[in-house]
Amino acid sequence: MSSGRQHSTYNHSLIILLFGFIYVLPKEMNFLYPDLLGMLFGAVYMDPDNDCWLSEPIQNWGAFRFIWKRYADKAPHRGNDSNDWGMSHHWLLGTIFRVLYLLPIFIGLTVLRYAFWDNSWGRFEIDFLIHWKIGLQFIRGIWISDLLHIWADWNINRK
Secondary structure (H helix, E strand, O other): OOOHHHHHHHHHHHHHHHHHHHHHOOHHHHHHHHHHHHHHHHHHHOOHHHHOOOOHHHHHOHHHHHHHHHHHHHOOOOOOOOOOOOHHHOOOHHHHHHHHHHHHHHHHHHHHHHHHHOOOHHHHHHHHHHHHHHHHHHHHHHHHHHHHHHHHHHHHHHO
16 A cells, blocks of 8 residues: 555646646637646545545645545544445545535535525526536545555555
């Protein structure tokens, strides 16, 4: 398994590559921005190690790291015993569970935004119909970042 330092090196390299890619990306390919931003968010704030309380991604949340405390307490890390399938490092379910874990917070912030800031629930339906595909692309970017993390763990274990 990769150490935290190795994952940080991979993540920082990925961030540099992503910013370079975004900078040189032609305007015709701007539909990739949500994927790239999702990869960036996944690498910095939401990777499979969010189940380890002292991991760098949880520390990156700063004052909001308390959000991940329950997840870190409940989610098994890479299958620590024979009956445990290691939800956090599952190639597909790990991302799904972390996104579902944050979903109530996202919904709460959305409700606050439309109730108090925009004060327009009719606008919510229009925004949702326009932006749901962008949200799926963002989640796909998080998933790709998770796959790279899991690959790094697997690749280091092989050596």
